[in-house]
Amino acid sequence: MPLALMAIGSCFDKTKYEVIIIDGRLHKNPKELLEVHLKDAICFGVTVLTGSPLKDALEVTEWVKNHYPKVPTVWGGWHPSLFPTEILTDTPFVDITVQGQGEITFQEIVSSIENETNLNEVKGICCRNNNEVIKNPGRLLTPMDDLPSIDYSLIDVEAYFKLKGKRQLDYISSTGCYFRCTFCADPFVFGRSFTALSAERMGEELEELYRKYNFEDLNFQDETFFTYPKRIAKIAKELIDRNIKTSWAGTMRADQGARMTEEQFELCVKSGLRRVLIGVESGSQEMMDWLSKDIKLEQVLFCAERCKKFGIAVIFPFIVGFPEETEESIVATRNLILQLRGMSSSFETPIFYFKPYPGSKITEDVVKKGYQLPQSTIAWGDFDYIGSKGPWVSKEKYRFFERFKFYIKAAYGKAPAYRAPFKWLAKARCKFNAFGLPFEKSIFEVLFKQQKLS
Numbered sequence: 001m002p003l004a005l006m007a008i009g010s011c012f013d014k015t016k017y018e019v020i021i022i023d024g025r026l027h028k029n030p031k032e033l034l035e036v037h038l039k040d041a042i043c044f045g046v047t048v049l050t051g052s053p054l055k056d057a058l059e060v061t062e063w064v065k066n067h068y069p070k071v072p073t074v075w076g077g078w079h080p081s082l083f084p085t086e087i088l089t090d091t092p093f094v095d096i097t098v099q100g101q102g103e104i105t106f107q108e109i110v111s112s113i114e115n116e117t118n119l120n121e122v123k124g125i126c127c128r129n130n131n132e133v134i135k136n137p138g139r140l141l142t143p144m145d146d147l148p149s150i151d152y153s154l155i156d157v158e159a160y161f162k163l164k165g166k167r168q169l170d171y172i173s174s175t176g177c178y179f180r181c182t183f184c185a186d187p188f189v190f191g192r193s194f195t196a197l198s199a200e201r202m203g204e205e206l207e208e209l210y211r212k213y214n215f216e217d218l219n220f221q222d223e224t225f226f227t228y229p230k231r232i233a234k235i236a237k238e239l240i241d242r243n244i245k246t247s248w249a250g251t252m253r254a255d256q257g258a259r260m261t262e263e264q265f266e267l268c269v270k271s272g273l274r275r276v277l278i279g280v281e282s283g284s285q286e287m288m289d290w291l292s293k294d295i296k297l298e299q300v301l302f303c304a305e306r307c308k309k310f311g312i313a314v315i316f317p318f319i320v321g322f323p324e325e326t327e328e329s330i331v332a333t334r335n336l337i338l339q340l341r342g343m344s345s346s347f348e349t350p351i352f353y354f355k356p357y358p359g360s361k362i363t364e365d366v367v368k369k370g371y372q373l374p375q376s377t378i379a380w381g382d383f384d385y386i387g388s389k390g391p392w393v394s395k396e397k398y399r400f401f402e403r404f405k406f407y408i409k410a411a412y413g414k415a416p417a418y419r420a421p422f423k424w425l426a427k428a429r430c431k432f433n434a435f436g437l438p439f440e441k442s443i444f445e446v447l448f449k450q451q452k453l454s
Contacts, residue, residue: 001155001169003221006154043110057075072095075087083358089133096126141176171219171221182292207242216247229256248271269312282322283337292361308347353389425440
């Protein structure tokens with residue numbers, strides 16, 4: 001669900017403004033809807049992610065400016081937070097960029113446009129003044145309890161349930177992150193700040209949403225949901241006391257999970273906790289320290305044992321292909337993945353290749369050493385950090401991990417009984433690190449074509 005747009009749209013007085021959210025994933029021809037509403041719009045806003053989504057943002061914003069040149073265009077989200085001035089320099093059809101948290105900022109932008117006042121007074125934006133790009137002072141994080149509740153009536157909730165294939169409600173209870181991981185842009189965008197809704201307010205909101213939409217699963221979209229264990233225990237108690245019968249999932253750092261008591265884990269499970277996501281990145285403590293993860297491998301294994309005990313599913317993401325990665329680190333990562341997958345059939349270990357995401361400390365370092373980042377907004381549209389790899393991944397390493405990813409999933413993933421011989425063979429390959437002549441992989445890829453990710 002487009003929570004960012006919903007959060008921004010929820011800040012406006014319904015008696016004065018009509019907020020229209022258009023989602024290109026739902027509407028077959030979004031430009032038809034744009035034509036209906038742009039005729040008397042105050043402005044047009046787009047939430048923009050680096051990579052493939054950026055191409056859509058460029059296309060639709062240029063179309064809007066060509067057809068409705070007097071309508072101001074506003075970009076917010078991750079990419080404008082990372083490249084606030086560059087977008088305005090090389091993209092003439094974007095008028096304003098928003099950096100970081102956008103709720104109050106966008107309110108002020110709309111007020112300034114409507115009243116024809118100077119945009120230079122609005123904190124947290126970049127804009128043009130007589131063809132000169134101006135960067136205004138930044139804006140501190142607004143405490144989330146000071147912001148209005150997200151208005152889910154701004155979207156067709158049932159349409160999203162249908163797309164998801166289940167009655168799963170997306171919800172965000174916090175903004176920002178305290179931590180300093182060097183591969184992540186969060187420290188740059190939010191300055192290692194964090195703000196969260198109180199458990200009491202969440203209980204009230206979630207109860208109202210539950211009665212209205214009858215959701216069966218709750219997906220917390222926070223960067224680090226389990227930041228404060230006592231708060232999480234209160235949230236779990238709110239769900240239980242209000243008789244909100246739902247399963248739920250959230251993000252957890254290993255150090256956060258290690259600080260939780262058995263009673264807190266038990267309370268979360270009782271309230272419906274079904275899955276957590278714990279970023280590991282590497283099986284090497286030395287590599288973890290280089291990444292400034294600020295967690296220990298012992299904490300990862302502690303969380304794994306606790307989750308196994310309480311029947312909680314876990315996604316443990318890993319990243320390979322870092323600039324300073326050693327062969328010892330690769331072996332350690334492989335071994336830890338095998339250990340985790342062997343602990344529970346409900347544990348997953350997706351492996352990603354490092355790409356220097358803008359705004360991260362590692363990216364700054366590799367650029368200083370000569371790595372060339374995309375040089376324009378259009379070029380950033382071709383940046384793909386899901387399936388592609390950086391120059392630090394050799395052909396041999398890529399081939400190994402593509403095979404390892406396939407066989408680890410085949411060996412430990414859930415599968416029909418008739419695949420038992422295939423699972424046995426896959427486990428043997430993983431155990432003995434024998435991935436040569438992967439004929440089963442070739443056969444499987446022909447029989448079961450995988451969906452391509454952007």
